[in-house]
Amino acid sequence: MLDAGDVVGRDVVDDVADVVIVGSGAAGATAARVLVDAGLDVIVLEEGPDPRRHALRSDMYTSMKRTWRGLGMQAAEGRAFTPVLQGRCVGGTTFVNGAIIHRMPEVVHRAWEAEHGLAGVLPYAELERIWDTLDRELSVAPAPEEVLGENNRLLREGLHRLGVTGNEIRRNVRGCRGSAHCNQGCPTGAKQSMTVTYVPRAVAGGARVYAECEATRVMVSGARATGVVGRFASRGGARGPAMRARARRAVLLAASAIQTPLLLAASGVGRRSGLVGARLQAHPGAGVVAVFDRPVRPWFGATQGYESTHYYAERMKFEAVGMPLEFAAARFPGVGPAGMRELGEHAHTAIWGVQVRARAHGSVGRGLFGTRVRYDMTDDDLQVLRLGIRRLCEVGFAAGAREVWPGVHGVPEAIRSLDELAPLERIPPDPRRFHCIMAHLFGTAVMGRHASTSVVAPSFETHELAGLHVVDSSVFPTNLGVNPQHTICSIAWLAAERLAGRRAHAS
Amino acid sequence: MSAAGSWWLPFEFERRWLVELLAVVVPSGADPRARFGAADVPARAFVDDLLVSAPLEFVLGLRGCVWVLMLCPVFCGARFTTFLGLTPAERLRVLSALRESPSYVVRELPLLLKMVACLAVCGLPEVQGSLDLEPRDATLPEWAQGTGAGGAP
Numbered sequence: 001m002l003d004a005g006d007v008v009g010r011d012v013v014d015d016v017a018d019v020v021i022v023g024s025g026a027a028g029a030t031a032a033r034v035l036v037d038a039g040l041d042v043i044v045l046e047e048g049p050d051p052r053r054h055a056l057r058s059d060m061y062t063s064m065k066r067t068w069r070g071l072g073m074q075a076a077e078g079r080a081f082t083p084v085l086q087g088r089c090v091g092g093t094t095f096v097n098g099a100i101i102h103r104m105p106e107v108v109h110r111a112w113e114a115e116h117g118l119a120g121v122l123p124y125a126e127l128e129r130i131w132d133t134l135d136r137e138l139s140v141a142p143a144p145e146e147v148l149g150e151n152n153r154l155l156r157e158g159l160h161r162l163g164v165t166g167n168e169i170r171r172n173v174r175g176c177r178g179s180a181h182c183n184q185g186c187p188t189g190a191k192q193s194m195t196v197t198y199v200p201r202a203v204a205g206g207a208r209v210y211a212e213c214e215a216t217r218v219m220v221s222g223a224r225a226t227g228v229v230g231r232f233a234s235r236g237g238a239r240g241p242a243m244r245a246r247a248r249r250a251v252l253l254a255a256s257a258i259q260t261p262l263l264l265a266a267s268g269v270g271r272r273s274g275l276v277g278a279r280l281q282a283h284p285g286a287g288v289v290a291v292f293d294r295p296v297r298p299w300f301g302a303t304q305g306y307e308s309t310h311y312y313a314e315r316m317k318f319e320a321v322g323m324p325l326e327f328a329a330a331r332f333p334g335v336g337p338a339g340m341r342e343l344g345e346h347a348h349t350a351i352w353g354v355q356v357r358a359r360a361h362g363s364v365g366r367g368l369f370g371t372r373v374r375y376d377m378t379d380d381d382l383q384v385l386r387l388g389i390r391r392l393c394e395v396g397f398a399a400g401a402r403e404v405w406p407g408v409h410g411v412p413e414a415i416r417s418l419d420e421l422a423p424l425e426r427i428p429p430d431p432r433r434f435h436c437i438m439a440h441l442f443g444t445a446v447m448g449r450h451a452s453t454s455v456v457a458p459s460f461e462t463h464e465l466a467g468l469h470v471v472d473s474s475v476f477p478t479n480l481g482v483n484p485q486h487t488i489c490s491i492a493w494l495a496a497e498r499l500a501g502r503r504a505h506a507s
Numbered sequence: 508m509s510a511a512g513s514w515w516l517p518f519e520f521e522r523r524w525l526v527e528l529l530a531v532v533v534p535s536g537a538d539p540r541a542r543f544g545a546a547d548v549p550a551r552a553f554v555d556d557l558l559v560s561a562p563l564e565f566v567l568g569l570r571g572c573v574w575v576l577m578l579c580p581v582f583c584g585a586r587f588t589t590f591l592g593l594t595p596a597e598r599l600r601v602l603s604a605l606r607e608s609p610s611y612v613v614r615e616l617p618l619l620l621k622m623v624a625c626l627a628v629c630g631l632p633e634v635q636g637s638l639d640l641e642p643r644d645a646t647l648p649e650w651a652q653g654t655g656a657g658g659a660p
Contacts, residue, residue: 059630061553062648065560073565080611299640325640329625335602335617337537343629344540346638369564409614432611 001090001203003050004212004232004240013232015208016246017041019499020228021254022215022263025092026485027472027492028254029194029202030134034493036205038500043245044199044207045230047214047259048089051195056185060326063184067096069258076362076438078376080431082284084438086256090211091195093256094485097439098182098304099171099191100319101140102482103131104490105312116477117449121458122494130490138192140486142168147178149301151350152320154292156306158399159318164391166308166318172485173302180322182303213243218251218267218468225251225267225468250499253470254492257441260474261364262371264445269464270455276445280362281479283440284377285355287321287331288389289405290396291414296350298322312481315357315381316388318395323351331435333405333413342405352395354388355439356381357481364444375438382429385436393421409433440484445474460495471495515563517570522558525573525620526550527591531598532617533624543634545624549654553627556650569623572616579605631656 007013019035021028024046035042051067064072069088075081087093104127113119134140143152148168159166172192181187189196203209212233219227227247232240253260261270261277270276303322311317323331328351332342362375377385389406393415396404403414410433411423427433447470448454451463460469471492473484480487517525526545535544558566579601580586580593590598608614628634631651635643647656 057648058635058644059648061557061626061630061650064626070562071557071560071565073562075564081615297639325635325638326625326629329629330618330622335532335606335621336599337534339532339621340534340537340541340544343638344538346541370562 001050001209001211003053003210004235007232007241008235008238010241012242012244013210014244014246015043016248017043017208018247018249019043019252020045020245020247021252022228023092023254023256023259023472024090024199024209025087025194025254025256026094026488028252029091029198030489030492031252031254031471031496032202032207033198034496035500036202036207038497040249040500042202042207044202044209045213045215045228045243045245046090046209046211048087048211050090050211051095051185052090056187058181058184058187060184060324063096067185074371074373076373076375078362078374078431080434080436082375082431082436082438084258084373084441086258089195090199090209091193094193095185095195096183097485098319098321099173100304100307100483101170101172101486102480103127104480104487105482108478108480112477118447118458118477121447122491126494127490130493131486134486134489134493138172138197139174140170140172142170143176143302143305147176147302148305149178149180149298149322150296151298151322152301152305154290154296154350154399155318155320155352155395158395159308159310161398162395164308164395165310166306169302169305169307169319171302171305176302178301180299180301180303181324182322183324210243210245212240215255215263216266218263218269218465219246220267220465224466227251247467250467250469252495253468253474254472256472257444257474258364258371258373260470260472261444262366264455264462264470265365269462269468270445272451272464273453273455275453275455277364278361279443279446280364280373280375280441281360281443281476282358282362282375282438283355283479283481284358284381284385284436284438285353286385286389286407286434286436287323287351287353288392288396288407289332290350290352290399290401291345291403291405292348292350292400293402295347297347298328298349298351299325309482311391314387315384315481317355317357317482318388318392319353319355321351321353331407333407350396352392354385354392356384356388357479361443377431377436379429382431382434385434386424386427386429390421390424394418407435440479442473442476442479442484445470446477447475448477459498469495469499515566515570516558517566517573521570521573522551522554524577524591525554525569528573528576528620529624529627532602532621533628541638543628543637545628548628548631548634549651549656550624550627552650552654557623569619572619575613576616576620
């Protein structure tokens with residue numbers, strides 16, 4: 001593994017391998033793991049740093065600076081500004097996410113086959129085989145009781161009292177101590193992110209990972225992708241060297257549904273369909289704070305240890321959210337002394353989120369100041385969000401909360417009974433009333449059979465450029481309604497297996 | 508994108524304004540359980556670090572936020588003074604009015620400042636310790652080193 005500090009003073013770093021992969025997150029690291037196991041020579045380019053080169057810290061600002069895209073300040077523009085959360089480091093978002101594992105819902109898979117022309121392309125049985133392997137290799141298991149913590153337990157309690165089903169979240173952790181620090185990078189190394197699993201495994205198998213190296217363009221010769229051009233980050237005021245990674249066999253883009261379409265567009269791919277960067281889909285979500293007389297101590301427990309997919313058919317999912325203190329304090333509604341009184345309640349607060357399987361389509365492109373993400377929830381999505389917030393308030397009171405902070409403009413900042421929530425019903429479907437974040441991004445280089453209606457063929461190769469494959473969630477025709485890491489890994493795995501021409505051996 | 512040495516960086520007086528505004532939105536001693544505010548931490552060092560690390564749009568948005576808040580007594584209250592020229596009680600009334608504004612952009616202004624203040628204040632070991640958090644860092648974050656701020660209690 002090399003980063004910008006290792007190549008200071010050089011003009012160009014030149015390397016060649018069978019396959020060049022852009023991105024080291026769920027998709028890129030998984031593809032690297034499969035290809036290396038299949039005996040291929042692999043280069044991985046990662047824009048962000050290797051977080052293991054610094055001691056991990058629990059303060060959020062340092063973590064955001066080192067490992068989050070745009071310091072965590074990246075936002076989608078629409079009627080409201082919506083933060084778009086992405087990791088930007090070796091391991092990608094898996095380094096900073098809540099370690100939630102779901103398999104792709106069968107209903108989504110059926111829809112992809114029936115409505116999006118992907119019948120037989122991603123056989124469910126094949127995906128299940130891969131999920132089983134991922135489960136083993138990433139130590140996936142339900143969050144155990146001893147590290148659940150009160151934030152998760154209270155969600156369970158409230159849901160149970162209302163007769164709403166829920167479950168301990170299946171998580172990719174080994175020996176979690178309930179530090180509630182997943183978003184800062186696991187301080188004990190328990191989270192089995194790509195940073196500590198498939199990236200080191202690929203490196204041990206001979207892959208070269210170049211960190212702090214931004215891919216800027218795909219190299220093309222004739223009608224074939226032949227490599228990737230990039231540049232290392234500046235160090236000490238000196239411009240970083242150029243990177244030229246040449247691919248004997250294929251280039252794989254696995255840089256996320258934001259960066260992959262930008263790279264495709266910069267490389268002149270996708271003009272035929274006009275769909276590169278279009279059809280951005282996501283799971284926007286909002287949080288509700290419940291305040292209890294009894295101590296909750298939200299700083300202990302699995303960051304995200306309990307969830308409910310009871311209302312999946314209504315396009316909403318509930319999760320406990322072990323928010324870092326900085327985020328929790330900012331989420332509390334008051335400003336000035338009122339905000340400090342709320343911060344004083346921190347030890348008694350539980351925070352739960354509703355995540356919406358939104359129907360909205362946004363877009364990704366280049367704007368005046370760099371990357372421009374546009375996204376606006378539809379009225380229909382906002383009604384789902386509003387209903388989800390109402391239900392979480394009900395869960396809070398059912399769990400014994402003394403008051404709940406719904407976080408919706410036009411509704412009292414603190415309510416002590418559901419009667420006080422009545423204004424919520426009259427709130428118009430306007431995103432400016434809510435405080436949402438966007439995570440889980442899909443669909444900006446969609447897969448399909450025809451070049452006029454899709455960017456990527458069922459073979460994962462782009463319609464327009466031979467040798468260029470897209471293996472991340474950009475190819476998803478729709479969002480999932482559940483956390484996508486496992487689905488992303490499995491699809492990248494399948495793509496890499498097909499490229500390698502044989503199944504990788506499971507460890 | 509680094510903003511170092513660039514035209515969009517705030518002037519010295521804007522930075523001073525920002526630091527003082529942070530101390531208003533996250534005040535010291537307002538609650539016995541959360542006694543540390545932005546005035547108790549090296550907020551200036553944090554602001555300087557943030558401004559060279561944050562994306563350009565964010566820096567521009569923060570500058571705009573500072574100007575609107577500072578001048579809102581002139582435009583909204585017909586008073587020839589800045590926000591910081593108001594009495595503490597008047598400041599709170601203004602903040603409260605902004606939070607209730609029908610304009611989305613206006614009511615988000617105090618929250619943007621609060622988010623910045625929370626990143627500065629709540630990340631310090633001494634503050635986390637005062638709120639009983641564990642685990643917490645044994646040392647100060649890089650931006651606070653050499654400022655004399657409190658470390659682990």
